[in-house]
Amino acid sequence: xxxxxxxxxxxxxxxxxxxxxxxxxxxxxxxxxxxxxxxxxxxxxxxxxxxxxxxxxxxxxxxxxxxxxxxxxxxxxxxxxxxxxxxxxxxxxxxxxxxxxxxxxxxxxxxxxxxxxxxxxxxxxxxxxxxxxxxxxxxxxxxxxxxxxxxxxxxxxxxxxxxxxxxxxxxxxxxxxxxxxxxxxxxxxxxxxxxxxxxxxxxxxxxxxxxxxxxxxxxxxxxxxxxxxxxxxxxxxxxxxxxxxxxxxxxxxxxxxxxxxxxxxxxxxxxxxxxxxxxxxxxxxxxxxxxxxxxxxxxxxxxxxxxxxxxxxxxxxxxxxxxxxxxx
Amino acid sequence: xxxxxxxxxxxxxxxxxxxxxxxxxxxxxxxxxxxxxxxxxxxxxxxxxxxxxxxxxxxxxxxxxxxxxxxxxxxxxxxxxxxxxxxxxxxxxxxxxxxxxxxxxxxxxxxxxxxxxxxxxxxxxxxxxxxxxxxxxxxxxxxxxxxxxxxxxxxxxxxxxxxxxxxxxxxxxxxxxxxxxxxxxxxxxxxxxxxxxxxxxxxxxxxxxxxxxxxxxxxxxxxxxxxxxxxxxxxxxxxxxxxxxxxxxxxxxxxxxxxxxxxxxxxxxxxxxxxxxxxxxxxxxxxxxxxxxxxxxxxxxxxxxxxxxxxxxxxxxxxxxxxxxxxx
Numbered sequence: 001x002x003x004x005x006x007x008x009x010x011x012x013x014x015x016x017x018x019x020x021x022x023x024x025x026x027x028x029x030x031x032x033x034x035x036x037x038x039x040x041x042x043x044x045x046x047x048x049x050x051x052x053x054x055x056x057x058x059x060x061x062x063x064x065x066x067x068x069x070x071x072x073x074x075x076x077x078x079x080x081x082x083x084x085x086x087x088x089x090x091x092x093x094x095x096x097x098x099x100x101x102x103x104x105x106x107x108x109x110x111x112x113x114x115x116x117x118x119x120x121x122x123x124x125x126x127x128x129x130x131x132x133x134x135x136x137x138x139x140x141x142x143x144x145x146x147x148x149x150x151x152x153x154x155x156x157x158x159x160x161x162x163x164x165x166x167x168x169x170x171x172x173x174x175x176x177x178x179x180x181x182x183x184x185x186x187x188x189x190x191x192x193x194x195x196x197x198x199x200x201x202x203x204x205x206x207x208x209x210x211x212x213x214x215x216x217x218x219x220x221x222x223x224x225x226x227x228x229x230x231x232x233x234x235x236x237x238x239x240x241x242x243x244x245x246x247x248x249x250x251x252x253x254x255x256x257x258x259x260x261x262x263x264x265x266x267x268x269x270x271x272x273x274x275x276x277x278x279x280x281x282x283x284x285x286x287x288x289x290x291x292x293x294x295x296x297x298x299x300x301x302x303x304x305x306x307x308x309x310x311x312x313x314x315x316x317x318x319x320x321x322x323x324x325x326x327x328x
Numbered sequence: 329x330x331x332x333x334x335x336x337x338x339x340x341x342x343x344x345x346x347x348x349x350x351x352x353x354x355x356x357x358x359x360x361x362x363x364x365x366x367x368x369x370x371x372x373x374x375x376x377x378x379x380x381x382x383x384x385x386x387x388x389x390x391x392x393x394x395x396x397x398x399x400x401x402x403x404x405x406x407x408x409x410x411x412x413x414x415x416x417x418x419x420x421x422x423x424x425x426x427x428x429x430x431x432x433x434x435x436x437x438x439x440x441x442x443x444x445x446x447x448x449x450x451x452x453x454x455x456x457x458x459x460x461x462x463x464x465x466x467x468x469x470x471x472x473x474x475x476x477x478x479x480x481x482x483x484x485x486x487x488x489x490x491x492x493x494x495x496x497x498x499x500x501x502x503x504x505x506x507x508x509x510x511x512x513x514x515x516x517x518x519x520x521x522x523x524x525x526x527x528x529x530x531x532x533x534x535x536x537x538x539x540x541x542x543x544x545x546x547x548x549x550x551x552x553x554x555x556x557x558x559x560x561x562x563x564x565x566x567x568x569x570x571x572x573x574x575x576x577x578x579x580x581x582x583x584x585x586x587x588x589x590x591x592x593x594x595x596x597x598x599x600x601x602x603x604x605x606x607x608x609x610x611x612x613x614x615x616x617x618x619x620x621x622x623x624x625x626x627x628x629x630x631x632x633x634x635x636x637x638x639x640x641x642x643x644x645x646x647x648x649x650x651x652x653x654x655x656x
Contacts, residue, residue, distance in 0.1 A: 095422075277575075278605075
């Protein structure tokens with residue numbers, strides 16, 4: 001039997017009105033009250049949006065998608081594939097570009113919860129935001145960890161990092177450069193770097209490591225890469241995203257370096273866009289279609305529980321797309 | 329004074345319930361009834377969503393964005409800039425990728441209307457869909473015409489086509505190739521081709537014209553372009569979108585042609601993405617930020633009428649971004 005609002009109120013030791021205010025995020029509420037209501041909701045597996053909708057006799061069929069930026073072709077592709085699958089279920093997608101800004105993300109979550117979305121799919125950079133826990137909504141994450149029990153789908157980042165290092169080393173690179181994000185937030189994404197560094201260490205190959213915070217502009221990245229290439233002369237580069245790998249290729253060419261003779265370059269992501277429009281870039285390809293499938297299936301499994309046996313975490317295999325930025 | 333539901337019903341000669349059913353797209357309604365209600369709503373400038381919301385005492389603050397595909401970086405950028413501005417007004421964006429599929433677009437419009445979105449911004453390829461007229465919602469279009477009085481924002485496509493032709497001809501091209509969409513749907517977009525063809529004709533330069541229907545894959549485009557380059561030997565190419573221009577550059581290089589010595593290439597769109605990650609491509613740049621500004625201002629001017637004097641049509645200036653795919 002489905003738990004009721006009154007059950008949550010009883011367990012939390014507050015009034016039904018207070019539970020409703022927590023769910024709808026309205027009015028002043030102490031942190032203690034919010035936490036008690038949230039704990040009770042979790043314990044009872046109470047789904048506020050479906051209950052609220054049932055009361056109203058109406059379904060809005062809206063899913064919030066929180067991602068950092070559509071300007072990354074991989075994210076645009078993931079969002080488009082998710083939207084297409086949601087449409088197939090009669091659901092619509094509200095798009096939220098968080099721009100790696102915790103405040104924007106927090107405001108969006110409030111808007112989404114008070115707007116009665118049925119669930120949230122998030123691939124944004126900020127973790128540990130209270131509103132995620134407080135929302136009480138079904139949430140599924142792509143390539144992000146959360147403190148609470150939120151199902152996660154990601155590509156096998158660690159294996160991808162290993163594959164990149166093994167490929168460069170086997171093809172003769174001896175001075176490696178790793179270019180990644182800042183590694184400050186604890187995202188599965190960081191495992192790309194860890195896998196790369198672990199493998200290089202095992203094989204006794206030295207690695208310089210450049211870290212770019214999320215909002216670093218392409219111009220700043222180019223200037224930094226140019227300096228790095230001229231001072232350190234790496235002969236093998238792994239960038240943990242394709243966009244930075246493209247900047248690396250440009251910078252290397254401008255510096256008069258031959259790719260792959262002088263320097264091999266390998267990226268990560270492998271969106272259809274990059275595969276089609278940057279045919280020279282070798283990259284570790286994420287299975288975008290499988291990722292979209294799984295986040296949507298996990299979400300609907302929470303919205304309309306069925307017998308399907310699903311895992312809490314999916315680590316999907318990656319593959320190497322070899323092109324001219326790597327030696328034969 | 330704001331028109332009421334009863335005023336619409338009286339003018340259309342139907343009951344208030346019928347008007348409500350037309351607005352909410354519920355139950356069976358004859359085409360004749362729908363048309364009469366729709367005509368009455370237009371005549372009275374009746375805004376159903378705001379009235380319906382007022383009745384409920386609740387605003388959802390949702391705007392539907394209907395665009396062909398996020399996989400085009402220009403569209404991703406326009407959508408992201410619109411979303412950011414809507415967020416600033418406390419509104420959320422529902423994203424609909426129509427994939428140039430009239431049936432998907434039609435279903436989306438029904439979902440949007442019954443879901444009580446406050447307005448729609450559309451840049452999709454399909455025009456003349458009845459639901460647009462029937463929705464009675466404030467609609468603003470980017471680069472699309474509609475039969476009814478829907479405000480339109482677009483870049484000055486005709487001037488862009490002229491600029492492309494003049495540039496190629498002034499820089500010495502004598503055998504031109506124009507690569508465009510199918511020109512079947514009447515979009516402002518087609519004016520890029522018209523401007524190009526008119527200018528070439530004025531200057532007595534011949535033009536071959538390749539047309540690709542919307543859903544042509546990159547692989548098919550490449551094969552067709554390869555054939556065209558080998559048979560017709562154009563020395564100046566204008567593609568009416570950057571993605572096709574990138575394929576042109578790849579194909580020309582693979583055919584052993586030197587850019588810009590053997591063939592000059594110029595695209596259209598100039599998204600930030602293409603500017604940053606394809607630094608070799610010359611292109612006609614659309615003012616994306618101004619476009620996003622204007623569609624959002626036009627929409628809010630209809631949602632919350634104010635004194636601001638706005639035009640029904642904005643034709644925003646383009647500029648040439650000259651890079652290495654053009655001679656000095």
